[in-house]
Every structure is written in structure tokens, then in C-alpha cells.
Amino acid sequence: MTPAARWAAAADILDQIGAGEPAEKALTTWARKSRFAGSKDRAAIRDHVFDILRCWRSTAALGGGATGRARVLGRLRQIGEDPETVFTGDGYALAALTDAERAAGDTPDGAVAMDLSDWLFDLFNRDVPGELDAMGEALRHRAPVFLRVNTLRADRSAAQNALAAEGIGTVPHALSETALEVTEGARRIAQSEAFRSGLVELQDLSSQAVVDAIPLEPGMSALDYCAGGGGKTLALAARLKGPVVAHDADPKRMSDLPARAARAGADVTLTQKPVGPFDVVLCDVPCSGSGSWRRAPEGKWTLTLERLDRLTEIQKEILAEVTGLVAEGGVLVYATCSVLSRENEDQVEAFLASHPDWTCQRQQRFGFETGGDGFFVAILTRRGM
Numbered sequence: 510m511t512p513a514a515r516w517a518a519a520a521d522i523l524d525q526i527g528a529g530e531p532a533e534k535a536l537t538t539w540a541r542k543s544r545f546a547g548s549k550d551r552a553a554i555r556d557h558v559f560d561i562l563r564c565w566r567s568t569a570a571l572g573g574g575a576t577g578r579a580r581v582l583g584r585l586r587q588i589g590e591d592p593e594t595v596f597t598g599d600g601y602a603l604a605a606l607t608d609a610e611r612a613a614g615d616t617p618d619g620a621v622a623m624d625l626s627d628w629l630f631d632l633f634n635r636d637v638p639g640e641l642d643a644m645g646e647a648l649r650h651r652a653p654v655f656l657r658v659n660t661l662r663a664d665r666s667a668a669q670n671a672l673a674a675e676g677i678g679t680v681p682h683a684l685s686e687t688a689l690e691v692t693e694g695a696r697r698i699a700q701s702e703a704f705r706s707g708l709v710e711l712q713d714l715s716s717q718a719v720v721d722a723i724p725l726e727p728g729m730s731a732l733d734y735c736a737g738g739g740g741k742t743l744a745l746a747a748r749l750k751g752p753v754v755a756h757d758a759d760p761k762r763m764s765d766l767p768a769r770a771a772r773a774g775a776d777v778t779l780t781q782k783p784v785g786p787f788d789v790v791l792c793d794v795p796c797s798g799s800g801s802w803r804r805a806p807e808g809k810w811t812l813t814l815e816r817l818d819r820l821t822e823i824q825k826e827i828l829a830e831v832t833g834l835v836a837e838g839g840v841l842v843y844a845t846c847s848v849l850s851r852e853n854e855d856q857v858e859a860f861l862a863s864h865p866d867w868t869c870q871r872q873q874r875f876g877f878e879t880g881g882d883g884f885f886v887a888i889l890t891r892r893g894m
């Protein structure tokens with residue numbers, strides 16, 4: 510496909526998303542009916558679609574409309590590419606621009622320029638005052654790709670060498686001893702032998718730093734209470750070099766975990782009824798996901814205040830229900846991939862106020878400045894232990 514035809518495909522897919530189709534589904538449907546598209550085409554179209562999803566409001570303002578065509582026009586203006594080279598009308602390219610389209614479009618400002626909905630713009634201003642500009646801006650851009658070296662299988666330099674032999678360039682990151690930032694060949698990772706043999710996992714930098722922050726000693730028993738796909742379960746098992754019990758309220762979320770654990774050489778047991786006590790209970794709770802909206806930009810547009818309120822209630826309930834699973838002298842780890850205080854520091858404060866026998870040993874935010882996602886971790890222990 511020509512570069513202009515890829516933009517035309519992106520415009521079609523964006524129209525489906527604008528009509529309410531989830532992005533992944535719209536991309537898959539397009540790929541199924543467009544067998545002529547090669548993997549490079551599909552990857553480039555996906556990048557266009559996700560770049561525009563991150564900048565949904567500003568591209569519409571710059572392009573003078575909410576259609577896929579207008580958003581593509583807005584995006585081209587945003588990145589300084591001449592729209593006349595894309596809207597050519599040749600072959601499968603978008604039809605040539607009309608004079609009205611050439612004249613349309615505004616310079617975005619405020620919440621539109623920040624690519625946040627109005628209520629989120631106000632909420633960010635209240636929850637993270639002074640950080641709105643930096644956070645809003647960070648969320649408008651692609652996230653780097655990070656790998657976690659699985660120390661059950663290899664050390665960092667051995668993993669780097671194995672990846673390099675397959676054309677995947679990496680550099681170590683100072684925030685975590687297991688982290689590698691991918692500098693070249695990111696699209697080859699999933700098919701690489703290094704990945705398939707469990708030397709590395711795809712895992713965000715801050716996600717790794719959250720697990721690094723957990724005080725662990727050999728022989729400790731550990732429960733990952735909100736295990737989901739098991740990214741942190743595997744990181745925990747690698748740090749402990751011992752067994753980890755994984756639980757999730759929705760067991761289907763853990764369906765890939767046994768195969769992932771086998772690949773990683775990790776000792777993971779799935780359960781629906783965890784029986785404590787555990788020395789470490791990790792609660793990577795369901796949250797707004799605001800710290801990971803660079804990777805999942807639809808969340809920025811689908812979150813509602815009602816949903817956020819419900820999530821903060823669930824977070825409170827989870828914290829309250831797991832206290833009984835933590836051993837005397839044990840640790841409860843509360844984590845989110847959110848940048849909002851109401852899901853982070855405020856939750857810890859509310860928990861401590863209603864659980865006077867608990868104390869917070871340490872809490873830390875991980876921001877976008879390191880390159881990783883926005884994350885939060887708090888290490889909670891029973892008072893007097």
C-alpha cells in the first residue's frame with residue numbers, strides 16, 4: 510500500500526471507532542476484509558489510528574470535523590505533513606481536499622489542546638494540580654516499549670545479547686535492574702526465540718519498579734490478589750525465586766497465566782479461594798488506567814465520573830477484604846496504574862483512617878518522566894510490628 514492509501518484506511522477505521530466500535534475490533538474487521546494489506550501496512554495503519562486516538566479532540570479541531578477524514582487532515586497538520594501529498598485522489602488515496610476543507614480547522618486550546626474531556630481536565634486540575642500540563646502532554650504520545658528480563662532464566666546482559674542476535678536492540682534502564690528499553694526491532698519481539706523461551710517478558714518500566722519496591726525475603730509466601738494476565742505475578746515469582754499464588758475475581762483474566770508461567774519457569778498456582786496467611790499480598794487493583802492511557806488511549810474517552818466513583822469503591826472493598834489474608838508482620842501492597850490522587854494517596858489515607866492498626870511504610874508515584882507508565886505503590890503493614 511502507498512503511504513496515502515494507509516492514511517485512507519486509517520480514516521475508514523476511525524469512522525468505525527467514531528460510530529462506537531472498539532478500536533481493536535475495527536482494526537481486525539478492516540484487516541479481515543483487506544487481505545491485500547501486508548504486516549507493515551497493518552502496523553503503519555494501526556499506528557495512525559492509535560496516534561489519532563491519543564489526540565482525538567485536537568485532531569478534530571485542527572481538521573475541522575469529527576469524521577475519520579477530518580481527523581486525518583488534523584493529524585497531518587499537527588505533525589507538519591503536507592495534506593496535499595495524502596489527499597491526492599490517486600488510486601486508493603483519500604479524495605482531494607475541497608476549498609472548504611482547506612479553510613476549515615481551528616487551533617485547539619485548553620482541554621481540547623490537552624486531549625482530555627472537559628470533566629477530566631477539571632479533575633486533573635483538582636487531583637494533580639501543577640502536573641496537568643506535563644501529564645496531559647505525556648498522554649498524547651506513544652509509550653516506549655520495555656522488556657523485563659526474567660531472572661529465573663537469564664541475567665540482563667545475556668538477555669540483551671540473545672535479543673541482539675535476533676535484531677532487537679535494547680538499552681538497560683536505571684529505574685529497575687530488570688528493565689530493558691527497546692530501541693530497535695520492537696515488532697520482532699513476540700516471534701523472537703528470546704521471548705518464546707522466557708528470557709524476557711513485555712512489561713512496562715513502572716510496573717517493574719512497583720514489584721521492585723516490595724520488601725521481599727527468600728522463603729516468603731506471596732499472593733497476587735488481582736493477578737489479571739499475571740504480569741506482576743511473574744515478576745514477583747522471579748524476584749522471590751519461589752512460589753506465588755494468583756487470584757482474580759474474574760478467573761478468565763488468568764487463562765493465559767499457566768502457559769506464561771511455564772514459559773518463564775515460574776512456580777504459580779491459581780486459586781479462587783486464597784487461604785492465608787501470606788507474608789506478602791499484592792493488590793494491583795482495578796483502576797481508571799489513567800497512567801497507561803498512552804498504550805490504551807480509548808480509556809481516556811470512555812471513562813466516566815460514575816465509573817471512576819465505582820472503581821474507587823471497589824478499591825476500598827478490596828483493601829478491606831485482604832487484610833485478613835496478610836500474616837502477622839506481613840505486607841499489603843496497594844498498586845494502581847493511575848495518576849489520580851483519589852485512587853492513590855487518598856485511598857491509602859482512607860484505609861489508614863478506617864484501619865488504625867495499619868501503617869504506611871512507604872508510598873511512591875512513578876511518573877512519565879522516566880519513560881514508564883504512571884503508577885503508584887504503597888507498602889502497608891500492621892502497626893507495632
Ligand SMILES: C[S@@+](CC[C@H](N)C(=O)[O-])C[C@H]1O[C@@H](n2cnc3c(N)ncnc32)[C@H](O)[C@@H]1O
Pocket residue numbers: 734735736737738739740741742756757758759762793794795796823827
Ligand atoms: C489492574 S488489573 C491487574 C493487572 C495485573 N496485576 C498485571 O500486572 O497484569 C486488575 C484486576 O483486578 C481484578 N479484580 C477486579 N475486582 C476484583 C476483586 N474484587 N477482587 C480481586 N480481583 C479483582 C480484575 O479482574 C483485573 O484482572
